[in-house]
Amino acid sequence: MDLKEKIRNIKDFPEKGVIFRDITTLIKDPDAFEYVTDALAKHVEKEDIDAIVVLDARGFLFGAPVAYLLKKRIVPVRKKGKLPAETYQVEYQLEYGTGQLEMHKDAIQKGMRVAVFDDLLATGGTAKAACELVELAGAQIVSLNFVIELTELGGREALSGYQVYSLVQY
Numbered sequence: 001m002d003l004k005e006k007i008r009n010i011k012d013f014p015e016k017g018v019i020f021r022d023i024t025t026l027i028k029d030p031d032a033f034e035y036v037t038d039a040l041a042k043h044v045e046k047e048d049i050d051a052i053v054v055l056d057a058r059g060f061l062f063g064a065p066v067a068y069l070l071k072k073r074i075v076p077v078r079k080k081g082k083l084p085a086e087t088y089q090v091e092y093q094l095e096y097g098t099g100q101l102e103m104h105k106d107a108i109q110k111g112m113r114v115a116v117f118d119d120l121l122a123t124g125g126t127a128k129a130a131c132e133l134v135e136l137a138g139a140q141i142v143s144l145n146f147v148i149e150l151t152e153l154g155g156r157e158a159l160s161g162y163q164v165y166s167l168v169q170y
């Protein structure tokens with residue numbers, strides 16, 4: 001399937017100079033959503049993972065159905081102030097802005113093998129912060145999985161040492 005046909009491109013959103021890769025047009029097409037979910041699940045099913053970490057907010061859309069298909073523990077990494085129990089916290093940078101990500105301290109245990117899911121890899125700041133959170137819990141990152149990779153923004157290089165997988169590249 002040509003996923004680029006399903007992803008909408010919006011110029012100058014949320015600020016001038018950014019081409020926003022909009023996955024809402026992909027997920028409203030059930031065949032495209034099934035294709036993407038199955039392709040991501042196929043990639044991680046052979047990895048012997050214990051948990052699937054999903055990144056706030058668009059990562060939830062893709063990681064959750066994979067966790068369901070593979071019957072794995074699902075762990076949300078959320079933006080600051082959203083998780084109610086004790087959390088690990090990490091500062092991070094975005095293509096447009098900065099922030100803080102959190103994960104519940106009891107979400108994953110030492111020694112677990114983790115696959116991370118998000119919709120899109122840009123600079124890698126978000127994924128790197130998620131890796132730090134998982135590692136603070138003493139768990140191991142097995143793979144980082146994305147629907148979209150913006151290759152010119154250097155995310156893959158920023159995440160060197162980790163296995164990075166994406167379905168479509170711009």
Ligand SMILES: O=P(O)(O)OC[C@H]1O[C@H](OP(=O)(O)OP(=O)(O)O)[C@H](O)[C@@H]1O
Nearest residue numbers: 056057058094095121122123124125126
């Ligand atoms: O590789 P990076 O430069 O870190 O950028 C990628 C991140 O940016 C977007 O999330 P955003 O923070 O816009 O949040 P959203 O999913 O809540 O829309 C996207 O969903 C990734 O999580």
Ligand SMILES: Nc1ncnc2[nH]cnc12
Nearest residue numbers: 018019020021095120122
């Ligand atoms: N260009 C982009 N399109 C959609 N989401 C993004 N997150 C960071 N950069 C993005």
